[in-house]
Amino acid sequence: MNSLVSRFSIVLCSVVFLFSCGEKEEAPASLQLSTEEIRAAASGGTFNLAIASNVSWKVILTGDWVEASPAEGFGDEEVIFSVKENSDEAVRSLDIRVTGGGIVRTLTVSQAAAEPEFPSYHIPADHTGMRDISSLELAADMGVGWNLGNSLEAIGGETAWGNPKVTQALIDQIQAAGFNAVRIPVAWSKFANATDFTIDPAWMARVQEVVDYVVGKGMYAVLNQHWDEGWMQPTYAQQAYVNGRLEKMWIQIALHFRHYDDHLLFAGTNEVMVTGDYGTPKAEYYTVQNSFNQTFVEAVRSTGGRNAHRNLVVQTFNTNIDHGINFFALPEDATDDRLMVEVHYYDPYEFVLKEEGGASQWGKNATDPVRKAAWGDESHVDAQFKKLKGKFVDQGIPVLVGEYGVISRTALSDHEQYRKDYLDYVSASMKAHGLVPFYWDNGHAGNYGFALFDRNTGTQLYPDLIRAIVGK
Incomplete structure (x- = not known):
């Protein structure tokens, strides 16, 4: 019995062994x-x-x-x-x-992204003459600027506001005084066809002559769209009209100057605000004004060529510093690092701009509190420019102070010293905070004027003020 069981167990084990050996192992998943x-x-x-x-x-x-x-x-x-x-x-x-x-x-x-649909006037981007430097580096190279005010933006013609025609000799004297950039305010509404906003070719050619006076000397020219009778109202009711007109005008300007190198900059607008409303802007106003900046940038870039790389200047609401800090939106741009922001500085109003009854003293050297403004001294200057530095310059965005200055008060013998103190301190503070100063010169040399030069001869009217501005 035990022997039989033993033999069966051996046979059974052999059969099990044969079956197990015959099984194919399943391969791992692959x-x-x-x-x-x-x-x-x-x-x-x-x-x-x-x-x-x-x-x-x-x-x-x-x-x-x-x-x-x-x-x-x-x-x-x-x-x-x-x-x-x-x-x-x-x-x-x-x-x-x-x-x-x-x-x-x-x-x-x-x-890949779709290629943008370019208009018929577009040409491929051209780097020729456009240096491979950052916008901050280019702004630093601009040095100190001067405004050719009340000339090409004069309604009625270049000499309608009392200044003579601009000459190469005048620009030569501006450069000799130490300025390396000229802001050229222009009213472009000299139309050959007002229906479609076609700019008069003769006017375009005259503006080009003045630009050539500047860039031909190796200086920078900032060409803008100025007040021009105030058609650029930032309201929803006017938004479509203004953007349409602005686009058509800037396309023409950009095409005409497309071959210039990076010594020419375009500035889209100037002191855009609802006429007469100097208060804090409504959301409607600054939203629409921001759209003007966007339209300007897109219009210029659409022309291609060197304009694809040109530095463009966009403004804060009414070129106000605080409105820029609070409400400004940098436009979207197909080109990296080629936008600059513009503000103006005319603080305190009582000393800088107010004519009858204005303040005649300024700053720490003032001797009569009755004759000076209650605000706007050195600490205010530094605080305003520090805000701009933190908001823009430290983020890689240059800031042009496109206008600043102080009116003359020829009837007050001591006013010029305070005027010099102001221009000396304000100009130095701008430079210290990385801003680019552009003095406002309207060519008027009499009482309440801003002129630093005789527009007829180029002679310096206030050499000490010029030295205070340029730092010589």
């Missing part, structure tokens, strides 16, 4: 992709992906602009991915997962 990335052009296309696998797999899509065929299968197979056209001017991408047998593989699909 899932491999021929690539982990597909790069598609904006136009889209089809792309093949080879899958090597020994299990069932599935393609999991996370976007509607890529399709897979087949989207699932077993074993080795080729999947065709169809990428749709990208009509947006932005790169897009998505991750596709291929799963099977507990394995997850990722395929990244990226697609």
Whole structure:
């Protein structure tokens, strides 16, 4: 009995052994992709992906602009991915997962942005003469600027506000005095056709002559759209009209000056505000004014050529420093690091601008409290410019103080000393905070005037004030 059981056990074990030895061990799951990335052009296309696998797999899509065929299968197979056209001017991408047998593989699909649809007047970007320096470096190279005020923006013609025609000799004297940049205010509404805002070719040519006076000397010229009878009202009611007119005018200006190098800058507007309202702007007002800046930038960039790289100047609401800190929005720009911000500085009003009954003394050297403003001394100057430095300059955005100055008071013998104190301190503080000063000169040399030079001869009327400004 025991012998029989023993023999049976041996046979049974042998049979079990034979069966177990004959079994094929199951291979581990495998899932491999021929690539982990597909790069598609904006136009889209089809792309093949080879899958090597020994299990069932599935393609999991996370976007509607890529399709897979087949989207699932077993074993080795080729999947065709169809990428749709990208009509947006932005790169897009998505991750596709291929799963099977507990394995997850990722395929990244990226697609180029659509090329912008350029207008017929556009030409390819041209770097010629446009130095590879930052906007902050270019602003620093501008040094100290001077305004050709009350000339090309004079309503009625270049000499309508009492100044003679601008000459090369005048600009030569400006440069000799130590200024390296000229801001050129212009009223562009001298139309050959007022219906479609076509600028008179003769006027465009005259503005070019003056620009050439400046850049021909190696100086910087800042060409702007000035007051021009105040048509640029920042209200919802006027927004479409102003943006349309602004766009048409700046396209013409940008095309005419497209061949100039980076010594020419464009400034879109000047002191935009609702006429007569000097208070804190409503959201409507600064929102619309910000749209004017955006329109200007897009209009200039649309022309291509060197304008694709030109430094452009955009303004805060009414070029006010505090409104710039609180309400300004830097426009979007297709070109990196080529925008500058403009403010003006006329504080305190009582000393700087007010004529009858204004303050005649300023600063720490003032001797009569009755004759000076109750605010706006040295500490105020530094505080305002410190705000601009922190908000813009420290973030890589240059700031031009496009206008500042003090009227003369010829009837007061001691006023010129305080005027000098003011210009000396304010100019130095601007430079210390990384700002670019542009003195406002309107050519008027009499009482309550801003003139530093005789516009007829170029002679310096106030050499000491000029030295205070330029730092000589």
